[in-house]
Amino acid sequence: MIAPLRHADPAGSCGPEDAEAPLTPDVVFEFPYTPEGLPRRLDGMNALADHLTRLEPMLKLGEFTLHAVHPSDDTVIIEFSCDGSGIATGLPYDQDYISVVTLRDGRFSHYRDYWNPLVALLALGGAQSAAMAYAGETANG
Numbered sequence: 001m002i003a004p005l006r007h008a009d010p011a012g013s014c015g016p017e018d019a020e021a022p023l024t025p026d027v028v029f030e031f032p033y034t035p036e037g038l039p040r041r042l043d044g045m046n047a048l049a050d051h052l053t054r055l056e057p058m059l060k061l062g063e064f065t066l067h068a069v070h071p072s073d074d075t076v077i078i079e080f081s082c083d084g085s086g087i088a089t090g091l092p093y094d095q096d097y098i099s100v101v102t103l104r105d106g107r108f109s110h111y112r113d114y115w116n117p118l119v120a121l122l123a124l125g126g127a128q129s130a131a132m133a134y135a136g137e138t139a140n141g
Helices: 003-007 044-055 117-124 127-134
Strands: 023-030 041-043 059-072 075-086 095-104 107-115
Touching (some): 023 044, 075 117, 117 127
Parallel strands (some): 023 107
Antiparallel strands (some): 023 041, 095 107
């Protein structure tokens, strides 16, 4: 779940249309709490683009709300939330995030994204359904 990209700029000025602008080409994303079957780490822009493409048919993301930004040297902690739903289930995806971001030359080079996997699993219909959808599979083959 790369929802934080909608608020990638610590000032909150980055929108979805320019979400890649603040990222270094070798950016690393980590998702420490991601469910089995979904990636825990993405290396580089190509991996990120593939990940976003895989998530698009799984989750409908609505409004994002930026709650707080905590800068400290080359690290920024961002607290935000979003609402949405699982596309296949229609169940809510109302998620809270804390993202720990490392900056290099004013751009995001490392992004650790902490979110509640239970919210994601509920919206996606469980661990098996989430893993199958991410792999591009359906329950019917």
